[in-house]
Amino acid sequence: MAQFSFAFPKPGTKKLLVGATLGAALAIPALLAGLLVFLVPMVNKPLLDAFIREKLGHVPATWVGTQWVYAAALFLAGIAMFTFAAITGGIFSWYERRVAARIQSRIGPNRVGVAGFLQWIADAVKLLFKEDLVPGEADAMLFRAAPYFVVAGMTLVLVALPAGQAIVVADLDVGIFYILAVTSFIVVGILLSGWSSNSKWSLFGAIRATAQVVSYEVPAGLAILVPVLMAGTLSTQGLIRAQGGWPWEWFFFRNPAAAVAFFILFISQLAEGNRTPFDLAEAESELVAGYFSEYSGFRFALYFLVEWANLWIIGAVATTLFLGGWQIPGVSAQTWASVRGAGSFPAFGWWALQFVSLGIFAVKTLFLVNVVIWIRWTLPRIRIDQMMNLCWKYLVPAGFAAMLFTLVWQMVATWAPIVEKITALVVFAATVWVTWRFLQQTRKNVSLIAHERVDLSNW
Amino acid sequence: MSKLVLRRLDRNNEEMLINFGPQHPSTHGVLNFLVETDGEVMRRAIPDIGYLHRSLEKIGEMVQYPGYMPYTDRIDYLAAMFANEGYAIAVERLLKIEVPKRAQYLRAISCELNRITSHLVSIGTMATDIGAVTPLVYALRERELLNDLLEALCGARLTYNYHRIGGVAFDMPEGWRDKVLAYLDRLDSSIQEWDRLISTNEIYRKRLGGVAVISRAQAIDYGLSGPNLRGSGVDWDLRRDVPYGAYPDFSFEVPVGCGWAGVVGDCYDRYYVRVLEMAQSSRIIRQALEKMPDGELTAKVSRKPKPEAGEVQSRIESARGELAYYLVSDGTERPYRLRARTGSFMAMGIIEDISPGLMVADLVALIASLDVVAPETDR
Numbered sequence: 001m002a003q004f005s006f007a008f009p010k011p012g013t014k015k016l017l018v019g020a021t022l023g024a025a026l027a028i029p030a031l032l033a034g035l036l037v038f039l040v041p042m043v044n045k046p047l048l049d050a051f052i053r054e055k056l057g058h059v060p061a062t063w064v065g066t067q068w069v070y071a072a073a074l075f076l077a078g079i080a081m082f083t084f085a086a087i088t089g090g091i092f093s094w095y096e097r098r099v100a101a102r103i104q105s106r107i108g109p110n111r112v113g114v115a116g117f118l119q120w121i122a123d124a125v126k127l128l129f130k131e132d133l134v135p136g137e138a139d140a141m142l143f144r145a146a147p148y149f150v151v152a153g154m155t156l157v158l159v160a161l162p163a164g165q166a167i168v169v170a171d172l173d174v175g176i177f178y179i180l181a182v183t184s185f186i187v188v189g190i191l192l193s194g195w196s197s198n199s200k201w202s203l204f205g206a207i208r209a210t211a212q213v214v215s216y217e218v219p220a221g222l223a224i225l226v227p228v229l230m231a232g233t234l235s236t237q238g239l240i241r242a243q244g245g246w247p248w249e250w251f252f253f254r255n256p257a258a259a260v261a262f263f264i265l266f267i268s269q270l271a272e273g274n275r276t277p278f279d280l281a282e283a284e285s286e287l288v289a290g291y292f293s294e295y296s297g298f299r300f301a302l303y304f305l306v307e308w309a310n311l312w313i314i315g316a317v318a319t320t321l322f323l324g325g326w327q328i329p330g331v332s333a334q335t336w337a338s339v340r341g342a343g344s345f346p347a348f349g350w351w352a353l354q355f356v357s358l359g360i361f362a363v364k365t366l367f368l369v370n371v372v373i374w375i376r377w378t379l380p381r382i383r384i385d386q387m388m389n390l391c392w393k394y395l396v397p398a399g400f401a402a403m404l405f406t407l408v409w410q411m412v413a414t415w416a417p418i419v420e421k422i423t424a425l426v427v428f429a430a431t432v433w434v435t436w437r438f439l440q441q442t443r444k445n446v447s448l449i450a451h452e453r454v455d456l457s458n459w
Numbered sequence: 460m461s462k463l464v465l466r467r468l469d470r471n472n473e474e475m476l477i478n479f480g481p482q483h484p485s486t487h488g489v490l491n492f493l494v495e496t497d498g499e500v501m502r503r504a505i506p507d508i509g510y511l512h513r514s515l516e517k518i519g520e521m522v523q524y525p526g527y528m529p530y531t532d533r534i535d536y537l538a539a540m541f542a543n544e545g546y547a548i549a550v551e552r553l554l555k556i557e558v559p560k561r562a563q564y565l566r567a568i569s570c571e572l573n574r575i576t577s578h579l580v581s582i583g584t585m586a587t588d589i590g591a592v593t594p595l596v597y598a599l600r601e602r603e604l605l606n607d608l609l610e611a612l613c614g615a616r617l618t619y620n621y622h623r624i625g626g627v628a629f630d631m632p633e634g635w636r637d638k639v640l641a642y643l644d645r646l647d648s649s650i651q652e653w654d655r656l657i658s659t660n661e662i663y664r665k666r667l668g669g670v671a672v673i674s675r676a677q678a679i680d681y682g683l684s685g686p687n688l689r690g691s692g693v694d695w696d697l698r699r700d701v702p703y704g705a706y707p708d709f710s711f712e713v714p715v716g717c718g719w720a721g722v723v724g725d726c727y728d729r730y731y732v733r734v735l736e737m738a739q740s741s742r743i744i745r746q747a748l749e750k751m752p753d754g755e756l757t758a759k760v761s762r763k764p765k766p767e768a769g770e771v772q773s774r775i776e777s778a779r780g781e782l783a784y785y786l787v788s789d790g791t792e793r794p795y796r797l798r799a800r801t802g803s804f805m806a807m808g809i810i811e812d813i814s815p816g817l818m819v820a821d822l823v824a825l826i827a828s829l830d831v832v833a834p835e836t837d838r
Contacts, residue, residue, distance in 0.1 A: 100592075100593075103593055104596035105596065106596060200475060201477075207498075280820075377593050378593065379591060380586065380662045380663050381591075381662075381820075382665070383666060383820045383821070384499050384820065445655060448651070
C-alpha cells in the first residue's frame with residue numbers, strides 16, 4: 001500500500017523551520033517598533049534642524065540642502081508608515097484566521113511556518129503572481145484606479161494617528177478632523193470599484209457600502225466631539241495629553257457620556273470598516289463578494305490589505321480618543337521633559353520611554369482589535385434597513401445627547417473637579433464589575449459544554 | 460425557460476433584473492433565482508430550476524427494481540435514507556411483502572439519524588446565510604461524528620444505499636448501539652449549546668422573526684410539507700398521522716411553529732421547528748434501540764422481482780417534507796413509470812409569491828428556511 005505522509009514539516013527540517021518562523025515572528029514586530037520609534041520622530045522640525053546644524057555642520061536657515069533633508073525625512077517616515085500598515089495588515093490577516101479557527105473549533109492555517117505564521121506572506125506572494133484581470137465590459141481606467149483610492153484613504157489616516165509620545169508623522173492641529181475627512185477616500189474607491197466593475201453585484205455592494213459609510217460618519221463625528229469637548233483640542237496628541245496614564249484618568253471613565261460615546265464610536269467604526277455585523281457591503285451569502293467581486297491578483301490583495309490594516313486604525317482611533325492613548329501610568333509631561341534632557345538630541349532614557357509608550361498604545365489597540373475579530377466571528381449580519389434604523393434612530397440621537405451632556409458636564413467639572421474624580425472611580429469600578437460578571441458567565445457557559453474540552457495542544 | 464420567465468417580467472419598468480445564481484454562495488446547490496429588484500427591495504424572485512436535472516425518474520423506468528436503489532440516494536444527497544426508504548416501501552407494496560420487524564426498526568433508526576444530519580446542515584447553512592459563519596462549523600462538527608456512525612452502519616457517509624426491497628442491507632455493527640446512545644447524549648447537550656450560540660441571538664431573531672411569513676392557508680394551498688408546513692402552524696406529520704414502518708411503536712411529539720420570534724409561519728419558526736425535531740429524532744432513536752426486536756434483516760424477495768401489473772404510492776416523512784413515490788408496474792422487471800414527489804420542489808413554488816416586498820437579504824433567509832436542496836427540486 002502506498003505510503004502517504006502528510007507530516008509537515010518533515011522531522012529533519014523542523015528545527016530550522018521553527019527557528020526561521022520564530023525569527024520572523026519576533027523580527028517583524030521588532031522591526032516595526034524600531035521603524036516607528038526611530039524614523040517617525042525624525043520628521044520633527046527642531047530635531048532635523050539640530051541634525052543639520054550639529055551633524056552636517058550647516059546653518060539650517062541658509063543651507064541649500066535643508067529642504068532635501070526635510071524631504072528625505074518625510075519620505076522615510078512615509079515608507080515607515082506604509083510598511084507598518086502593510087505588515088500589520090498581513091499579520092492581522094493570519095491572526096484573524098487563527099482566532100476564527102479557534103472560535104470555530106478548527107485549527108486554522110498551520111502549514112506555512114510554525115502555527116502558520118508565514119501564511120500571510122505566502123498569500124501575498126500568491127496574489128502578486130496572479131493575473132491582474134480587468135473584465136471586458138468594465139471601465140478599465142476607473143477599475144484600475146479604484147483600489148488606490150481605498151489604499152490612500154487608509155494610509156493617509158496613519159499620518160495623523162499617534163502610536164507613542166513622539167511617534168506621529170504630523171501632529172496636526174485638526175488631527176481627528178483630518179482623520180474623519182481622509183477616511184472618506186475609501187468611499188470614493190468603493191463607489192468607483194462598484195461602478196466600474198460593470199457587475200450588478202459589485203454595484204449593489206458599492207451602493208450599500210456608500211450608504212453605510214456616509215451614514216455612520218454622522219454618529220462617529222458626534223461621538224468624537226465628546227472627547228474633543230473634554231480636551232479642548234482636535235489634535236490627536238493633544239487629546240492624549242489631556243488624559244492620564246491610569247485608567248480613571250482616561251476619557252472613557254471621566255464622564256458617563258464619554259463611555260456611551262465610546263460605544264457609539266466603536267459601532268460606527270465597525271460599520272465604516274465593513275466589519276460584521278455591518279459587513280453588508282461584502283455580504284458573502286447575499287452579494288457574493290460585494291464591490292470587489294470582479295477583482296483579482298494584486299488589486300484584490302490591496303482591498304484585503306486595507307480591510308486588515310483598518311483593524312489597527314479602528315483600535316488606534318478609539319484608544320487615542322477614549323483609552324488614554326500612549327500615556328504611561330505615573331509618567332507626567334514633566335517626567336518626559338526631564339528625561340529628554342536639555343540637549344539638541346533626546347537622551348537614551350527618552351528613547352526607551354518611547355518604546356514603553358508605543359508598547360502601551362499597541363496593547364490597548366490590540367485588545368480592541370481582538371474584540372473586533374471576536375465580534376466578527378460571533379454575530380450574524382444585520383439587514384440594511386435595520387442598519388439604517390440603528391444609525392439614524394438610535395446612534396445619532398444618542399450621540400447628540402452625549403455631546404449635550406458633555407457640555408453641561410464640563411461646566412460641572414470646572415466648578416467642582418471632585419465630581420469628575422468620583423465619577424471616574426465609580427465608572428471604573430462598574431466596568432471592573434461588568435467584566436467580572438462577564439468572565440463568570442463565560443466560565444459557566446464553557447462548563448455547560450461537558451463534551452468539549454479546550455485543547456490548545458494542536459497549534 | 461429563461462425566455463418564458465423574461466416575458467413574464469415587465470420590460471417597461473425601472474427595476475434591475477439580477478440572476479441570483481446558479482453560482483451563488485447561498486442558493487444551496489445550482490439553483491437560479493431571477494430577482495427583480497428596486498434597490499434593496501425585491502419586486503419578485505422567480506425560481507429557475509433544472510440545473511441539476513439528471514432524469515432520475517426516467518432512469519427508474521430503465522433499470523430493474525432492485526437496481527434503482529443506489530439512484531434514489533441521488534434524489535436527495537443530504538437525506539438519502541428517506542429516498543431509499545420511500546422507494547423500498549413503494550416496491551414492497553407492489554410486491555405485497557411484509558418487512559421483518561427488526562428491519563423496520565433499523566430503517567427508523569437510520570432515517571432518524573439521517574434526519575439529524577440533514578437538519579444540522581439546514582440550520583448551519585441558515586446561520587451562514589444570515590452572516591454568522593461560526594454556527595455552521597459547529598453543526599458540521601456534530602454531523603461528522605454522526606456520519607462516522609452512519610458509515611459504520613452502511614459503509615457510506617453521504618449516499619447510503621442502505622435500505623433494500625424487503626428490509627435493510629446490514630445489521631448493526633458490534634458496539635454500535637452504545638456509540639449511538641453516547642452520541643445522542645452529546646447531541647442533546649449540543650442542541651442546548653446551539654440555542655445559546657445562535658437561536659437566542661438578538662440579531663438572528665430580528666433577521667428571521669416576522670420575515671417571509673407563510674400563513675397556514677398558504678402553506679396548505681402550495682403543498683408545503685414537513686418542517687415548512689409545521690413552521691406555519693399546521694400540525695401534520697406523516698410519521699404520526701399516516702404511520703408507516705415502525706413509527707406506531709414510538710411516542711414522540713411533533714413540534715409546530717408558534718411564532719417564537721414574531722409571527723407564526725416566519726423564517727424563525729421554520730428554523731426552530733427543525734432544531735426541536737432533532738431532539739424528537741433523538742428520542743425516537745433511543746426508543747428504537749431499546750425495543751429493538753430480533754429477527755431477519757430482509758424478507759424473502761426474488762433477485763429479479765416481477766410484480767403484478769398495478770400502481771402504488773408510498774409516502775414518507777423526509778427531512779424536507781413529504782417524499783412520495785408513485786410506481787406503475789406493467790408486470791415486467793422494470794417499472795412502467797416512476798414518479799418522486801419531493802418537498803423541495805413544492806417549497807420552490809411558493810417563493811415567487813412570498814418574495815414581493817422582501818429585501819434581497821430576506822430572500823436568502825427564505826431560501827434557507829425552506830431548506831431547499833437542488834437535487835430534490837430537479838431530480
